[in-house]
Amino acid sequence: MTSAAARIALDLTADLPVSGLEDFYRDLHRHPELSGEEHRTAGKLVERFAEAGFDTLEGIGGTGVAGVLRNGDGPTVLLRADMDALPVPEETGLSYASSVDGVMHACGHDMHVTWLAGAAGALAAGRDAWSGTLVLVGQPAEETGVGAAAMVADGLYERVPRPDVLLGQHVAPGPAGFYPHSPGLIMSATTDIDIVIHGRGGHGSRPETTVDPVVTAAYLVTRLQTVVSREIAARDSAVLTVGRIEAGTRHNIIPTTARLSLNLRTQSPDVRDRMLAAIRRIATGECLAAGCPSEPEITFGNDFPITVNDADTDRRVAAVHTEVLGAGTVFDPGPAMGSEDFPHLVPDGVPYSYWFVTSTSADVWDAAPGTDLMEKFHAVPSNHSPQFAPDLVTVAPGVRTLVSGALAFLTG
Structure with a gap:
């Protein structure tokens, strides 16, 4: 039996403006900005928040932005995307490759911003189907480890409602179409x-x-x-x-x-x-x-810091992801050695769930040397590689993971 959260999520994301979101992503990818310098990216994201009907805030902890949508009684759910790029010369050969010498979105934060913009539109358009408060955060300077703490120190939770749960996700290598979750330690x-x-x-x-x-x-x-x-x-x-x-x-x-x-x-x-x-x-x-x-x-x-999911919260999100995205698409890979500053955004005692979205195109995956999953996983371009290029087929699923994750708490 499908849960209410999954049914509503499928309904709200059935007609996503995928072409427009892909164009939005390409634009962000062409114009990467280093940590603490995300002025253009932040402006583009806050425009999307405003268009969807969110109250918007800018300049939090530097270039951080937030959107708030109050929609009756219920929990407050925070969705976060980081915005910064890396000092890496791009070697993808994409038609929309970086136009900034020596800088590229080698970690996929442009995809994170795109997903958050898409989720803002879908959840705002479907507000009749859920109740509570949405807080969306565009965070600067994740790569240097200071952005989340800077937003909190600058009074983030004095400007927006304190969340009851926080949700975040990260694009990752691996054949597109999987959503790894770990109900506990997930990043180092x-x-x-x-x-x-x-x-x-x-x-x-x-x-x-x-x-x-x-x-x-x-x-x-x-x-x-x-x-x-x-x-x-x-x-x-x-x-x-x-x-x-x-x-x-x-x-x-x-x-x-x-x-x-x-x-x-x-x-x-x-x-x-x-x-x-x-x-x-x-x-x-x-x-x-x-x-x-x-x-x-x-x-x-x-x-x-280490990133440690609240087990119950993560299982709840993983369950609705399985319903929305299909059996076998959600699995526990165990903790990764990569790191995040996402926990610095979390108020004491508030649970959170953080997961991955795999993004390697079928052509790149199939052409990678090796005969088993791990051989190919180690062969394809990964985060921080000058060849890292998430497949655009992940745009819509990445929006659905955020939308369904939020609805797991906003639909009672």
Whole structure:
């Protein structure tokens, strides 16, 4: 027996303006904006809110926007989309590729904005079928991990009604047409770490008069690879990546400093704390062993929390997604090592559900090397790749997931 939420969702999304939404998406994709600079994107989204009849707010936490639609008694449901692009040169070859040099929507946030705009129109047009309050949020600066917290700090919940539940979703690689849910931990925590190694510079012909920070950095990179393999239990998950090394200016100059940028991903506070302690210990030890004139500078930067769905809330949303999108389209993939700042948007004690929408076109998926699902999954372009390009067939389903998820709470 189909639930009321599913029946209403199918009705409200039966005649989506798909062509118009695809054009909206193409326009956003052509005009990507970096974190904190999403002025045009925010303006386009708030226009859609206003056209649908929402009360609109702008400039929250920088470029954040919100729309509010009060529709009688009932719960307050918040739907969120992030808006920022990445400093990645596009290599998709699309006819609507980025027109901004060195910047593209490599993570699919343009699709998120499109889905939210479509959901705003569908839910507003069908307001006779549900009761409660809708809050729609266009969030800046997710990629830098500061946007959600900035909106809250700027009084988001003094300007819009405090939600009873929050819902969010993310485009992902995988054959288009699936909607992965995990009723618990779904995304990992991330911490960025910068290390400066201080050596003693000099001429490349006289290394005996120097303390070479490049050699120390090389030892440090190698030794850091043992943290996960030898200090973290096999049952725990962690990833430590050295994403950048910078040192020197000329072939024959031993530099004074070397800089490393690390990214740590963990799925529990205990593992994170142990990893950070190990990084500090190893960096200090390698510098001591090399005879560096001072201890390394270790700075902790952007920090994303773990994303943990409320189990009951997520099962409720997953159930209506199954009804609306078909049996077998919803499954539990387990937690991902990717990270989100979505939890920073969540008031204390308020439940939320966060899920994925797979988006790889059939042509790209079928052409990917490999014979099984995981081989192909690792072969197709993923988020942050210069070739990442969600298939436009995901526009309508992504609207339906938001609409049906909201109606799971707004239809009683």
